[in-house]
Structure formats: C-alpha cells, structure tokens
Amino acid sequence: MSMSSSNTTPTHIRRIGLRMVGAVIAFTFCVAVLVSSIQIYSAYRTELVDAQKHFVDIEKSYLPSLAAGMWSVDQERVDALLDGMAQLPDVGFIELRDELQQRWTRRHDKYESDLLSRSFSIVHREGDEEFHLGELTVSLMSADIDARTLHTAKSVAITTCITLFSTVFFVLFIVRRWITRHLETMADYAQTLDLNNLDKPLELTRAHSEHPDELGLVVNAINKMRLSIKNDLNKRNHLYQELSVYRNQLERLVTERTIDLEYKSQQLELKSLELIEQNNELDAYAHTVAHDLKQPISTLLGASSLLSNEELHLSAEKNRALVDSIQRSAHKMRSIIDSLLLLSSIRKCEHIALVDVDTQQTANESCNRLQQLIDQQHAKIVMGESWPKVQGHEQWIEEIWVNYLSNALKYGGANPTIELGTETLASGLVKCWVKDSGPGLNEKQQHEIFDKFVRFDPTAADGHGLGLSIVKRITLRLGGEVGYEPAPGGGSIFWFSLKVTDKKISP
Template identity: 60%
Template sequence: MHAETFHPEVDRPRKHIGSKIMLVVLAYTLVVASLVTGFQIYGAYKTSLDNLEQHFVEIENSYLPSLAAGLWSVDVPRIDALLDGIAKVPDVGSLRLKGELQDKWERKNPAHTKTLASRQFQIVYREGSDEFVMGTLEVDLMAKNIENRMWETATSIAITTTVSLFMSALFVLFIIRRWIGRHLEKTADYLQQLDLLKLDQELRLDRPENDTQDELDLVVYAINAMRLSIKNDIHKRDLLDKELALYREQLEHLVAERTLDLQNKTILLESKSEELLIQNRELDAYAHTVAHDLKQPISNLMGASNLLTAENLELSAEKNRVLLSSIQQSSKKMHAIIDSLLLLASVRKNDNLKLEKVNLEQTAHEAYQRLHPLTLERHAHITFTGHWPQVTANAQWVEEVWANYLSNAIKYGGDRPEIEIGVANLANGFVKCWVRDSGVGLTSEQQTKLFEQFTRFDPAAAQGHGLGLSIVQRIVHKLGGEVGYESSLQGGSIFWFTLHIAG
C-alpha cells in the first residue's frame, strides 16, 4: 500500500512565507514613514511661513523709512531704486506703491503665479513729532519658491526612506529564507514524497545541532514521531489483514457459489417474465383487435347476409348491390386487420432477417401506387423531393413504413391535403426519410402516445385499428433505425424514420 502523493494544495502556485513577512513589514514601515515624513514636511512648511514673516519685517524696517523720505522729497530715482530692492527680497512676487498724489509704481516677478501671503504697509514720513501719510505699499509673497522647497524636501525624504526600507526588506527576506524558508520547503517535500512502504528514512534538516530546541526542531520531532507511529500501525494492520484474508477467501468462495446460483435463477426468471410479458401484451393486443375491430365488419356481414337470405323479403337490384358492396367493404377491412396482425407477428419473430441494398425511392413510389385510389378519393397532392440513396434494409418492410406514413398523411392531412415525401443524408451514415402533411398537427400529449398500439386520435377523421405506427416502430428498430415526429414550421406534421445508407 502506498500513500497518496498528489495533494491539490501543494500543486497550487507557491508564495514564500518570507515574502509575506517582508511585504507586511514593508507595508507597516511605509505607513509609519509616511506619517513621519508628513510631520517633517508640515514642520518645514511652518518654518517657511515663519521665514516669510521675516521678509515682511525686513521690508518694514529696512525700506519703508527710506521710501517715505523719497516720497516726501519726490525723489523718483530713489523710489525706483528702493522698489527694485524690495522686489529682490526672496519670495517677493509683486508689489504696488500708491502715493498721496495718486501716483503709482508696480513691480512683478515673472515667476509669480500664486500668492502665498500678502501685506499692506502704510508709508508715514515723520518730521519731529509730526507724521505725514505718504501712501501705501502692498507686497505679495509668491508660493512657487516655497512649494519647490517643499517638493525637494519631500522627494529627498521619500527617496531616503524607500532605499532604507528596501534594504531592510531584503535583509529580512534573506534571514527568513536562510533560517526558516528552506527548512520548511524541505519538510514539505519530505511529507509529499512520504511512502508508507518506506518509513525508515527520518527527516533531518541541514542546520547545526544545538543544545536548545526551537520551533523547527519541535516540528521535525513531531513528524518523525508520527512516522514511527504510522509504521507500527501498518505492521499491526498487516497482521490483521492476513487473518482477514483467510476468512475473506472462504466467504468469497461461498458467496460466489450462492451468487452464481442466484444469477442463473434470476436470468431464467427474467427471461421467462419478459417472454410472458411480451406474450401477454400481444395477446391483449390481439384480443383488443378482435373485440373492437373485427366486431363491426362481422356485424355488417351478418346483417347484410340476413337481409339477402330472408325468405319473405323482396329487395330491389339496387338494394342488393348496396348490401353486396357492404359485404365487400367489411371483408376488405377484416383482411387488412388480419394482414396487420400477421405483419406485426412476423416482425417480432424474424430475429435473423437478411438485409440487402434497397432502392429507397422505388419503395416510396410503390407505396404511393398502392394508395393511389385513396389519393384520388381525398384529392391529395403528393410531391417527392431530395436525393434518394440506397439503404441497407428489407424492401417489403420499408414499403410498409412508407405506406403507413403516407396513408396517415392522406387521412389526417385535412381537406385536399398537400403532402411532401423526402429524404436527407445525416452525418452519421444514416438517411432521414420523412412525410410532411398539411393537417392540424398533434399536441404534446398526443405525441407521447404516437407509437403505442391501438392509438387513434381522431376516429371520426379516418377508419383504422391503431396498429400502424406500432408496426412502423418495430420494423424500423429491427432495421437499426429510429422513428419520430416533428411539428412542421409551415403547419402540419412531419413523421420521419432513419435507415443505414448502403456502403
């Protein structure tokens, strides 16, 4: 006995536990580093805002007094020089000076697109204790420089953090792979290849032996202990199997004898039962036919003959002709019923029928000629279509099938029935033969009973004894084919059967 060596779980794609641990550590470190980086960037941002405030203080202390003097003395070159100096102060994006005489000066840094902070200064000129308002100065500090500095700081921190994390993750992965991963893989391979007939080989890991044990040592010990336990259990089981084999052999011999005897008796009973069942069905069919179908023509014969042989009854020549015609029709009906029963019996008994090549189209035309009087009576129009191959069958039986299908189509095809007879080659070496009529079709319930004996769905539409389709089914099954029914897309019914194409 061998242990199962296929494990679906093992066959799935592997992912090292070291990679999982590395990913978890890396993700956690990234979150922490992101938070720390965010605080650092926020602190740098606050520091930059404080530096911007120093720019306003510098402008207020260094430039406003001189600018007030220049406005007082209307020294335009001095004013322009001072404004140029203010415009060169770091982070200044634009400035606007408006004097008391509504004169204006403006300066704007080409790189200024977004204002980060803005301050309006009142320019006051002091002469002793007197103060004179000379105008206002509006200064806008631009955000571009500080944003560039923030982005450079964030990029530097991100690069440093990422490199540090990557190096740490590689080191963690190396340690886990070296100390844990390879030993777990060896343990898994050992268990996967474990053979119940070769349990002497113990599991050993490629690692130095220490006085203290860790978790891997405990796993190896547990696996080896389990291996020895399984080995002992198998030895005990082998002893029990040998004892059971002796009892099993004796029991199997007795059971085989009893089973063979029962099988022979069962086969015999089934054969007898099947034969009796078939015989009973056919006897019932025969009795049903005699009781229901022969009763009416016999009654007609008796009535007509009584009238013709009556001594005191004088009948006209026309009346005699009608009675004789009735006797003739009743005789024909009895003859047809007896022929159907004989054909049904011959199909059942003829198990060694010799098959031959049959001209399928010829059998269809012969059936059509047999039913020509009925065709004229019902004003039926019949057309032939398709390519007609030769088949392996019995010509008489195939003609009977065509005659039955065609007779039903004429009788149940409605007023002036339009009937089409055709064939179609199938891909499996068979030919499908069919008869399409223009009748009202059949319901789903009627279709399930089509090929049962004594089934007639419309006794008023046509006379008959209901054996036709059951005979068709037996004939076609004997010839190795199938029978069936379909509802036509143009209305009406399609009765079909299949036969082997002759090789």
C-alpha cells in the first residue's frame, strides 16, 4: 500500500503542474498584450494633453509680459520672452508678428512638422482701452513626444517579457502552494514532534473537504498521535502566554520612552538654536553699543569738559556750538537706544494681532516724520498711484517706511528725487518699495545689508546701522520678505512685501 502511494503521487503532481503551466501562460500572454496596448495608447494621449498645457502656460505666464515689452518697445525683453517660450518642452516653432508685420521667429533643431498649433492675439490695455500689438503663433512638434512614446513602448515590451518569464515562477509558486509546501509542513512537524511543541494540531492552510485526500489522511494520523500527549503541556502553554503578555508590555514601555526621549531631544535642539540666535544678537548689540555709542559719548565728555573748565573763556557762539554738539550726541544716543529697544520688543512679542493697514497712510506719516530731513536735503517725494491695504501692524509698517526713506534721503545724492510705491504680486503679496537715485550698493553690500548691523557709508556721521535690521525683523514677524535690487538706470530700490487684503485704497 505504501509503495502504491509512492508511485502514483509524482504522476499526479506532474499533471497538475502541466495544467497550471498552460493556464498561466495563456492568461499572462492575453493580459500582457491588452495591458501593453492600453499603456502605450494612454501614454501617447497623456503626452498630447501635457503638450497642450504649454499653450495655457504661454497664455497666462508669457503673453502679459510680452504685451508689456512690445508696448514699451523693449526689444531685449521681447527676445528674452521668446527665448523662454522656445525652451518649453515640445515647442518647435514660434512666430511673432507685430502690427507693422515685423517678424520674430524661434525654431527648434528637431522641428519638422506641426503636431498642434495655436495663435494668440497680443493686446495691451490702458484703462478701458485695448491696443492690438500683434499676433503670436506657437507650434508644437511631435519629435520629443514620439521619442517618449517609443521609450514607453520599449518599457512596456520589457515589462511584458518580464511578465512572461514570471509565469514559470508563478506556476512553481502554485505547485508549491498546493502540494509541496504541505508535504514540507508535515515533514517539519513530524521531525519536531516532541513534548515542547504540541500546542496546536497539525493543520494545512487549504480549503477543507468532506472527503479528505491522501494529505488529509496523513494529517489525521499525526494528530491522533499528538492528542495522546497534549494534556501534559497545558502548564507550559500557560506560562508561555504570560511571558507573551509581559513582552508586549515591555515593548510598549520601550516605545513610549523612545518617543518621549525623541521629543525632548527635539525640544533641546530647538532651545539650542534659539540660544545661538540670541547669543548672536547679543554680540551684535554689544558691537553696536561699543562702536556707535562711543562717538557721541566721547563728544559729550569733550564738550562738557570744555564747558566745565573755568580757566577757558569761551565765546557765546562757541558755548552754543558745544551745547548743540551735546544735544546732537544725546539725540543720537536716544535713537540708538530706541532702535535696540524696538528690536528687543519685536523678538519678545510672541502673538501679533494682524489688522488691515493703509499703506498710503503709513507712507504719508513717514514723510511727515522726516519732513525736516526732506527740506534739508531739498528732496522731491513722488508717491505712486495704487495703494492696497495689507495685513500687519500699523506702527511697525510705518517704522519700515521711515527707515527706507531716511536711507534714501541720506544716500540718494544731492537734491534727490525719491519714489514711493506698491505693486500687487501674483503670489498674493503687496510689494512696497522706495526708489532713490544714489550710487547704489556693490554685490558684497547687497548680500550683507540686511544680515549685519552695517551702514551704507561707515564714515557718515548720521545713522547707527540698526535700521535695516529692524526692517528685516519686522517684516519677517509679519509674514513677509525684504530685499534690495538695483534700479534701472542707476540708484537703489529697497522693498518689503506683506499679505494683501481684499480692499484697496485709491490714491
């Protein structure tokens, strides 16, 4: 009986294996052909859709700037925009015609024929009037799309080949899952059958049947043998369960402690970074006090020493000059101390209530505060036309205008013309700027002007180098940005940006 079973079982396994091999190969081939076709077609359609999106990008991002460039006859800007559009993926040919039928073209090296083409009218708007400046024609080429589609087809072909080769492994997996793994399970169970592993009966992970096969008969025989000694292992099973509970509790405690330690480590790291930043600020404060208060204090000491010297017989004019010098030094010391206190208060203020602020009103207030300096410099202040409201703190924003405007008055040249204005950016921020006609900053100064307590001109008598540090700290606390850029034709533009509100103020 034993020999008969041994001779028939291998034949039965081979028959199942052949049926499974044929079924899997046929199924895999059909699915591979269908999926490959769908993937290639879908990839091609996706490429076409993505290519058409370039038209939308050009219409939204480039046409307004192109119209502005053509209206202002800025040939360099027009060329730069055309070059930018020509660099877009799948753009093969670009043609720009103005109202005088002048043509500008850009052609890609791979361009041979049009895949898709679209024309855009270039219109410039001045109030309610529209001016037609020309027409832009953009043609998409199929060279890159065909190449990407071919690449996709190759990838799909490789995937198909891998799928077909995987069928053999799949068949082997099925054979193992249905037959060989059960035989191995029974063999392993029989080899390890002793007093230490009789907690569970031998079970095969397969569907149960009312009529057991040969594998089921073997399993039943082994389980009958196991039942005779199972009762001797109840105590050990109980102990094993308790150990499992304790192990789970220990793992949970370790996990909780690990999470707690990680949180505390992060808090310590944040505190360390905060302390480093505070130390840097303290160093900067000390540097400012040491260098900027030294000169007015020396002036105070010198002037007071001369005034208190009874042996000197100074004229009334000389006494008045010394008193004026003392007053100027005192005002400068108070300005430095006020600036340091403002910096400190900004850092300590944790919760800032943002309100709608009229940018024009704060700009006018800054001009009123600096009217004496404006008159002394014989400066002309030009205000912009659009003044939207922003979210911020009115006193702080006015302080930003005062710092920018005072720098422009001091370093904007003789009889300077200073422009103040705003513009609303696409990002939802309002860019506020002060433009002067001074000598500007070199590249090194541009990188350092907002990060260190420096002056535009270290030899200047006025100023103490804290203004732009105050501007940067205020703007960052209000959720905005600061920056510098050279003005076209010479001069400097200092700007800051804040979040815009829905309402706008007319000039």
